[in-house]
Each structure stands twice: as structure tokens, then as C-alpha cells.
Amino acid sequence: MRLFYAPQSPYARKVLIVAQELGCSSDIEKVVAGAHPVQRNADLIALNPLGQIPALELADGSVLYDSRVICEYLDALCGGTLNAPTGPARWRALTEQALGDGMLAGALLARYETAARPAELQWPLWLEAQLAKSSSALEAIEKNAASLPGRIDIGTITIACALGYIDLRFPDFGWRSRFPGVAEWDAQFSTRPSLVATRPA
Numbered sequence: 001m002r003l004f005y006a007p008q009s010p011y012a013r014k015v016l017i018v019a020q021e022l023g024c025s026s027d028i029e030k031v032v033a034g035a036h037p038v039q040r041n042a043d044l045i046a047l048n049p050l051g052q053i054p055a056l057e058l059a060d061g062s063v064l065y066d067s068r069v070i071c072e073y074l075d076a077l078c079g080g081t082l083n084a085p086t087g088p089a090r091w092r093a094l095t096e097q098a099l100g101d102g103m104l105a106g107a108l109l110a111r112y113e114t115a116a117r118p119a120e121l122q123w124p125l126w127l128e129a130q131l132a133k134s135s136s137a138l139e140a141i142e143k144n145a146a147s148l149p150g151r152i153d154i155g156t157i158t159i160a161c162a163l164g165y166i167d168l169r170f171p172d173f174g175w176r177s178r179f180p181g182v183a184e185w186d187a188q189f190s191t192r193p194s195l196v197a198t199r200p201a
């Protein structure tokens, strides 16, 4: 299998963490692929018409995207339950995945606002509103922070990837002082070898 990814991509990081936690990361060859919302990458579009990473090419030439589908595929392939714990835990994990992915969607739009949009077209209120999604998501996560420790599933992995991306791109966001329960959990969770190995430089 070939994973098209970038070391700074939080969605690709999610896939890499899942693969490592499932013990199947050695089956995956990593291929760096540039993805940009405006300067679109024709090679990547040939694999994923959306031109986004991560994309996973299988041995038969078929390609899976996006991160949710790839994580579910790896879980099924390796016989894991990271993606689909049973009972109420499943719905909690999948809802947390949606929350973490939503934080990331907002944070990426905020990042593109300065990294991809010409200065004269930038709209600071838009950027603020995208990051506000992370604040309101973190408020909800903080209320349930007691449920996070001791869990390794697609929900906790996705939330950790969202926090890692905020730290990388918005180091002044200051979420730790505002959400101390999440900060305490993240400090512990981030020491897992799969998170250390995939931490963006």
C-alpha cells in the first residue's frame, strides 16, 4: 500500500497513528505529495479527484480517501477496533472523530486564509470565526475530559491530531490555559510512541 501524505498534514497523521497503533505501519510505503487548495496537484488529482491528502493506493491500483475511510479500512484489514469499538463507545468515538475533524477543517481554512490567500483579499473575521470552532469544540471536550484518559480509539486520536495541528500553526491560540482538563489528558496521550513518531516538525 502507498500512502500519499505530507508530514504536516493532520489528517495524514491520523492515518499514520492508526496504522502504528494497529501494528501495520510497515505495510505502508509513504510518498510525500503536495496538496494545495489553489495550486492543485495534477498527479494527486489522478489518485484523488479532490486533490487532497491522505490518499491510500492499494496493491490492485484502487485508491481510498479520505482519512476516515482509510482509518476504517486499516482497522478492518488489521482486525482492530480503533475505529469501531462496540456499543455506546462506538458512537462516542465516531462523534469525537467528527468533532476533531471539524476543528481541523476550520483550522485549515484559517491557515489557508494567510498561507494561500493574497494579503489584500484576507478577511480577519473569517479567520477568527474558523478558529472559534476549535474553541467551542474544546469547551465541549473539556466538559467530558474525564472520559478521555485510558482510551485509544479514533475519537481520542482525532482530537489529539487537531490539537497538534493547532500547536503547529497557531502556537498563540492558548488552549491549554483555557481547557486544563484537555491539556492534562493531551500531555499524557502525546507521549504514546505513535504520537511521538508522527509529531509534525
Ligand SMILES: N[C@@H](CCC(=O)N[C@@H](CS)C(=O)NCC(=O)O)C(=O)O
Residues within 6 Å of the ligand: 008, 009, 010, 011, 012, 035, 036, 037, 038, 050, 051, 052, 053, 054, 066, 067, 068, 101, 108
Ligand atoms: N476530509 C479530508 C480532508 C483532507 C484535507 O483537507 N487535506 C488537506 C491537507 S491536510 C488537503 O489536502 N488540502 C488541499 C485541498 O483541500 O485542496 C480527510 O479527512 O482526509
